[in-house]
Amino acid sequence: MVRRNIVLLDIDYITYEEKPVIRLFGKVKGENSHDLIALDDSFVPYLYVLPSGNIDKCVSDLKELKEEEEIDFTVIEKVTKKDFQVPTEFIKLSFNHPQDVPKYRDKIWDLSSVKQLREHDIPFYRRYLIDNALVPMGELELEGEIIDSFETIESDNDSLEILKLSKAPVTGNTDFQDFRMMSFDLEVRNPHGMPNPNEDEIIMIGIDSNVGVRKVISTKGDEFEHDPEMYFIEKVDSEKEMIESFIKTVKENNIDIIIGYNSDVFDFPYLKDRAKIWGLDLDLGVDGSGVKFIRRGFNNAATFKGLLHVDLYLVMRRYMSLDRYTLERVYFEFFGEEKIDVPGDRIYEFWDNGGKELKNLFKYSLDDVVSTLKIAQETLPLNLELTRIVGQPFVDVTRMATGQQAEWYLVRKAYEVDEVVPNKPNMTMKNIKERGSNSGGYVKEPEIGLHENLVQFDFKSLYPTLIISKNISPDVLVKDNSSYNAKFEDFEDYETGYDEIDNLKEEEISSAIDDDEEYYIS
Incomplete structure (x- = not known):
């Protein structure tokens, strides 16, 4: 076994003997800097199934579907994850190949015992980065065996190393590197x-x-x-x-x-x-x-x-x-x-x-x-x-819109806190008709002209501002009318609730800032 520290530049996967193989492209830094490709064939694709009712009935239906050769999965297991911070039982289905996920997705979703599928649209290489907490452009610690060649690698670079991993990579130093x-x-x-x-x-x-x-x-x-x-x-x-x-x-x-x-x-x-x-x-x-x-x-x-x-x-x-x-x-x-x-x-x-x-x-x-x-x-x-x-x-x-960058940041954070990512809205005409019309808030028609004695003129962006300042978001929705007037101290963790929220905000802010830099945050 050999160990290598590389700077992770790129990632993809290939199919070898009908199995996905993750390829990590990096540079071994130092006086003799050279290219390295690390191979990991141990990672498998998966998705989560949210049952519509009894979870055992859903498991039975999925197994029956497999016996009928309608779908094929390798592992089925019950797991408890958070769904908008509420502990919820899901079924985790693992597959042989990433292409099996879209191939069997609709047949699984058509089961009456299935309410939703979750995390079925996360690309395989991104799933690998998220699950292993890897940071591109930072250092990785690798351990494995050097091999002479591998399928699809046809480089004329004599200094290229190919490393077959024996265990999952570990994130090392995430500080900025010098790039050529x-x-x-x-x-x-x-x-x-x-x-x-x-x-x-x-x-x-x-x-x-x-x-x-x-x-x-x-x-x-x-x-x-x-x-x-x-x-x-x-x-x-x-x-x-x-x-x-x-x-x-x-x-x-x-x-x-x-x-x-x-x-x-x-x-x-x-x-x-x-x-x-x-x-x-x-x-x-x-x-x-x-x-x-x-x-x-x-x-x-x-x-x-x-x-x-x-x-x-x-x-x-x-x-x-x-x-x-x-x-x-x-x-x-x-x-x-x-x-x-x-x-x-x-x-x-x-x-x-x-x-x-x-x-x-x-x-x-x-x-x-x-x-x-x-x-x-x-x-x-x-x-x-x-x-x-x-x-x-x-x-x-470098090619993502700002909204996409925020989405993938939140997907990564969701995994860290054991939260299952909600599905993206599917705004087809069928979905729009099923949802029906929305009742908006009352808007007073302003009088045209100049006005005196204005006390406050305040426009706030709805969702980010309310979530942060008023703690209003989908995960705090109260479905029982009797609980609408509950006081904060009625909850078991009221003494630490605000502190936990503040600590979470502070953690998210500090995670994006170097320790050796001073920033002023209002």
Whole structure:
């Protein structure tokens, strides 16, 4: 058995011999930093069943359904969990494979003895992070056996280690780590307007990093060979060599985070298409895999296994309110400086004309990646902290809306206090009709005009404010009319009730704040 401490960068699962295998992608830090993939085949998917009546009747119905080969599960057990803080008996069903959960979900729900299914829509890799209290971008302590190879791992990285875990990983140091970051940007010859990957070649690939690599790879640049101002040009003979040099640069410098600006929509899709024309694979994944485009929000996110890709354009759209979100506009907002700009529709002219215009195009290409990296160094610490708080992969968090980040934070906290997560509202037309209309509160029509002697003018957001200030939330709903006028001291734990609430609030606040930092909270 060997032990390794890694910084957890990414996670997924694969199917091996009809079983799910969790893969943890990380970096063994230190003087000889290298990639490691940890494998865990011991974790299984599950969901909770809330019976509509007698729990034994529900268990019997589920077993009968299995005997009829309508569903297949591996373990069935009764468990007591909290449902809106009320101890409640659930049935926990475990399955062979994550795909079994959606496969059998409807058949289970159709049973008359089943009231609800819970936690049936949590992705398997997220379930693993939550149940094992793992913090992405923090350290993990691993123990297991080093193996020579494993299915789906086809990396040419000689220093890559593959570790088959003998027990579940443990969270170690969750402090910020130092990450090797690289920004990149493509320039494309576009004489016909919008670049077409089937026709328009890549003419420059700009690169900047925090590991000492700064260059623009291009098929031109001979005329600036003796110009000290143009030290950053790396001359190659063809577009194919340009792409190969880019791939080699990422691998040789052991990059953790690669950063682009609008790279989900333009740079990586374009680079993939041009690489395909030349018979090249963007095999930048730690396992030797290429780029994959996964739906995240309204766009497809360009992802690599174990190599984190951040599209800063999406980050800026979320955290800044600007009239436009060009790189030039965002850079000026951050640093108060104008960056070099070349009109997009004239890039091909600067390229074709050579001389001073070509020189300006090279400077523009370099300035793009330098600016992108500077913005990333200012903004990514916030996303790293959100990753630590939310407890979900960095690539996912950078593409989540704020509401989604809050949801996954609460799902994680629910598991910690043994609470079963309620289902998301399913607002289909059928559900809306079944619910009927809602009676709203009385609203007095205001008189139009100016008014004197206003005592108070107060708008409060309904749910967060009431939950915090008045302790009103679904978990304190009283269903018995006789209890409506109960006093607080009537309850058994009244002496400690308020203290427990205050302690919980303090715990949630302090969990998101470093001990060595001072914050003032009103």
